[in-house]
Amino acid sequence: MSLYAVQKVLYELNRDPQLQARYREDPASVLTGRDLTGEERGALLGQDIGLLYVLGVNGQILMHYAAFCGIEWNDYLEAMRNGVREHGPVRDGIYAMTTEV
Amino acid sequence: MALVLAAACSHAPGITGRAGRAEPTVRDEFYRNLAGLRATLEAARPDALVVVAAEHFANFFYDKMPSFAVGMSDSYEGPIEDEEWLAIPRTRVPGNAALSRRLITSMMSTWPMPRSGSSTTASWCRCTSSRRASTCPSFR
Numbered sequence: 001m002s003l004y005a006v007q008k009v010l011y012e013l014n015r016d017p018q019l020q021a022r023y024r025e026d027p028a029s030v031l032t033g034r035d036l037t038g039e040e041r042g043a044l045l046g047q048d049i050g051l052l053y054v055l056g057v058n059g060q061i062l063m064h065y066a067a068f069c070g071i072e073w074n075d076y077l078e079a080m081r082n083g084v085r086e087h088g089p090v091r092d093g094i095y096a097m098t099t100e101v
Numbered sequence: 102m103a104l105v106l107a108a109a110c111s112h113a114p115g116i117t118g119r120a121g122r123a124e125p126t127v128r129d130e131f132y133r134n135l136a137g138l139r140a141t142l143e144a145a146r147p148d149a150l151v152v153v154a155a156e157h158f159a160n161f162f163y164d165k166m167p168s169f170a171v172g173m174s175d176s177y178e179g180p181i182e183d184e185e186w187l188a189i190p191r192t193r194v195p196g197n198a199a200l201s202r203r204l205i206t207s208m209m210s211t212w213p214m215p216r217s218g219s220s221t222t223a224s225w226c227r228c229t230s231s232r233r234a235s236t237c238p239s240f241r
Contacts, residue, residue, distance in 0.1 A: 004163060011162050015181055060157045067186035073119060 003056045003092050005035040009044060010057060014064040049076060050083020056093025106145040108138055112154060117188045149197055171208070173201035
């Protein structure tokens with residue numbers, strides 16, 4: 001259920017300006033009480049698009065979060081490529097990679 | 102009420118957000134056809150538009166993801182996406198809750214409902230925090 005919790009945070013962030021303001025002010029407070037691993041928490045606090053992609057976040061959620069973070073489209077695409085280079089194949093979700101990359 | 106026009110259109114965010122990156126001849130032809138669709142739509146003089154579109158986590162998450170939902174509100178606000186990213190400023194467009202209710206009532210009474218065991222799984226959900234829809238039937 002951990003990936004579910006990661007995506008839930010991002011889904012809420014994508015659609016709630018008040019939560020976005022709180023995240024900008026104090027990102028850790030938005031994650032309090034969430035069922036997240038240390039790795040997931042770090043990715044969310046560091047706006048680590050590459051790792052979030054590898055963890056399995058759906059692109060329809062991730063691309064809007066990247067836009068919210070001010071990440072330009074080409075940089076967003078490159079961040080996902082770099083995520084796979086650094087962390088290995090996508091582990092979970094609908095983009096899970098079951099073959100070698 | 103008569104159906105005066107049915108049309109379909111691509112909905113990729115790059116159409117507005119990243120138009121400058123498309124191959125110019127392909128892009129220009131696309132926009133020419135889009136303008137034609139607009140002219141055809143205006144010439145048909147519809148009283149109301151029934152827009153069918155993808156959802157993309159705008160209103161629903163994995164815990165409640167209906168196969169389809171019908172908005173029933175007097176207005177709709179959007180886009181839900183980042184305005185700069187999509188290059189479409191957030192705006193509010195008029196809805197027609199009475200027409201929505203008529204459509205929903207008809208759908209609920211005439212379409213085969215998915216069933217689970219002996220009881221129907223169709224339910225109503227009120228999307229009070231929604232930007233795009235206010236009340237919708239949810240079929241799971």
